[in-house]
Amino acid sequence: MNSLSSLYPAITALDLRSCLISQQGTLNFEYYRNQHTVTELAKINSCTKSILSSLICIAMDKGLLPQSDTPITAFFPQLKIDNDARKQEITLEHLLTMSSGFNWTEFGGQKSFPLMTKSPHWTNFVLEQTLSDPPGTKMEYNSGNSQLLSAILVQAAGMSTARFAERYLFEPLGIETYNWEIDPQGIHTGGFGLWLRPSDMLKFGQLYLQQGTWNNKQLISRELVAQSVQPFISVDTPYRGRYGWHWWTDSYFNASDIPNVSPMSYYYARGYGGQYIYVIPSKQTVVVLSDDKRKKKQVTVEVFREIISPLLVMQ
Template identity: 25%
Template structure:
């Protein structure tokens, strides 16, 4: 099945006016939306992209990845190769285990990894280190497993590691013939640890339609194109409330947690990922919703869903709010910057910026270089690439330092004596703004990231 069937909203019992109002509310919000796809009764009734983002492009899903990891574990359990009560330490040898295995670590089972009740007092992900399996197993387990819910991406990584120990294959390779292939999600890529283990809890990239297929597969309780890909009983268990998570603050994050799925209000459930990646399932309404975005407030996105989409699913008409004539994220505009043609060199840093040249015609050229400090792990150290920033419309190019290469767009303008460059990584939520100001013989660059797990701002100065 190559693509999902399309239909008008009215053919599936929905009001076009109501969906127009939903799209308008998303567009008017402060939550930067990239793509949306809504299905009702197995048909796509809404598919929108905010240019320059595209439905067909891969999008980094962050923790939506966890829900796919759950499918891998469910398949292993269905095959009789794993059980919920298997102890985590039983899959690893002395090269990974600490010298002394504590009682709490010994008691930790697969079930606890799935439900985020490992007993750790905080997420383990930032403390795993290069040898992530050994890093996880060496951490103190402060509480008895099964007693405390703490969101824990490191726990999901361990599920991926266990699957790889059992099958001899990465989670991505294991799921290709069993899930991604049947769904037609051949574009799937999954980042790996230094040990060659699919991260599990994060790192999966799919396009919007593939994620929508997954949401429909969930709604159909693991059935796809006439075949039962994952046992229906596993889908039921994974998506129901397994443990309470009342300590969470936002209303849609305290409805209970399943096996790598969040429960939500109105009897819905979802996989979600940082900065507004959503895979929502509404069993009561035979509907699913996928959103990719760069949202600074994910609860605000959920509130828009309940305020504007839920009434539409319940049969209400819209309030007359028209859909915007064009959905797009425009580049910042302003006068052109007149540079002197100088090239400013920078010391190696995590940004990967090697040099910046500012030309009299208003363009700027940023040279990026892969190195041990940068996130360009796929490219050989010393590999470089130029990105050109120019006034006017978005300028599209490709970030070749990534494998596979990714679409990016750039733009530039002058803010007084400052050259302002904007870079959008279109297969992620990330946008970087560089404010470049000549200062004597040097160039000061203030970088700001729209969303990030770390600091949003950093400053560089040329040497």
């Protein structure tokens, strides 16, 4: 196995907040900008979406939520009298795969995400948006979908999203401290707003690498772990790869075209500003990256694909 020690100069030069790499359950690479970073909570931004995906899967396993093809009118009956009857076709899976069809531009153009966060009722704001595509036909990145899922989880579980996470995910993983923002109705933000330590992000990735098992206990069924990280729908530029249930999927192939080296498939949680949790099953590897630089100073290099993947693919 190639040593990962050669990564230190490159990672240090980028001044990331953290970089952790676990292989076969062993932490083989650990970088923190300083000692404070080890214990400090920090925003994981849209990596929150993948955490929420796991909670939805757990709720399905427990029978609190129905199957993924269930229309969301079961939770938002007001859609049955909406002027656009197509909204009645939106399912849980459409929300999970960002294919609900809502006319939404996260930041550019309409600035739908900022408008949602400034509205007095986020859930209603999302439900009242017009449809630009039939449900299930196109992936359009939309944190409003995630907010609907968080609201649905509250209905189904009879407790807050954060409390559900504590009971069925955080406590079993030993995640003892976190922060989680809420909307005006007190619903925890589904698409962002969770604060974790890098080591706890690594635990979450390791749970998925272990197909939902932690300390010999099945926290998420193997079936739903596998289903949630399948490449479900294609994405448009500037994104690459495909999208699953609030997880991104992609593959890496060594550009040098070395014989007998297969493409390395992986899936990952991705958050604005350099927050990532990568799971690479074929290499039994989890990679966590975090950063906190202001926009003008953010790292422009794709750290995982350009610096870490060339080492992993040869192992």
